[in-house]
Amino acid sequence: MEKRKLVIVGASAFAEIAREYFDVDTHYQVVAFAVEASYLTRNELHGLPVVAFEQLDALYPPQEHDVFVAAVYTQLNRLRTRLAGEAKGKGYRLASYVSPRAFVWRNVKLGEHVFIFEDNTVQPFVEIGDNVVLWSGNHIGHHSKLRDNLFVSSHVVISGFCDIGENSFLGVNAAIANNVTIGRDNWVGPGVTLMKNTEPDTLFKAAHAEPAKVPATRFFKVGQ
Incomplete structure (x- = not known):
């Protein structure tokens, strides 16, 4: 099968990873990266051109190229959402990867x-x-709904019949109990467990472990 050409919007670590996955696992061939002109600090990444997003349709026509926006959770996912919307407005089809x-x-x-x-x-x-x-x-449990513009990090458990509101972020090892609705614009920190519904625009901070008073080397009798 002939590969379709893909431009990745972004030049961060996520963009590098997305390039790897699209090239290896899909019918896409990544041909360039694009960033907004004010953030254009290099003209090449891993041997591919990095171009201004504002000039994308002139350089890589939407009739021949698709776009994926490799931005993380900046501004509660607003950056990724905005750039994807602008790319679509230029006529690009938005790519997915599973x-x-x-x-x-x-x-x-x-x-x-x-x-x-x-x-x-x-x-x-x-x-x-x-x-x-x-x-x-x-783990995304049965009958759950993940709404638009979310970023779910790693080893998050979303139990059954949950509803995760738009623009939210779920940190590493967060856990959401059964039948819980998370409001839009929620930030759920690493390791946070939520057992009941939340209000919109809420930040749940992670608890940082406090160090013990005894040093680790003494506790484990190192050097004795």
């Missing part, structure tokens, strides 16, 4: 412009909206 090493049940509903890493488990009757990133190793 790892062949992820488990996605047959009746899962996927929106456009999603990126699902390896080792995700997405159970039956799940609905995933547009512009959603699932980093590696998450």
Whole structure:
């Protein structure tokens, strides 16, 4: 099968990773990266050109190229959402990636412009909206709904019948109990467990472990 050409918007670590996955696992061939002109500090990344996003349609016509926006959770996902919308407004089709090493049940509903890493488990009757990133190793429980513009980091557990509001971020090892609705614009820190519904625009900070008074070498009798 002839590969379709893809431009990745972004030049961060996520952009580098996305290039790897699209090139190896999909029918896409990444041909360039693009960033907004005010952030254009280099003209090449891994042997591919880096161009100004504002000139993208002139250099890489939408009739021949698709776009993926490799931005993380900046401004509660607003940056990724805005750039994806602008690319679509230029006439580009937005690409998605679903790892062949992820488990996605047959009746899962996927929106456009999603990126699902390896080792995700997405159970039956799940609905995933547009512009959603699932980093590696998450569990998305049956009948749950992940709304638009989300970033779910790694090893997050979303139990059954949950509803995750737009623009939210779920940190590493966060856990959401059954039948919980997370309001839009929520930031859920690493390791946070939520057992009941949340209000919109809420930040749940992670608890930082306090060091013990005894040094580690003394506790483990090092050097004795």
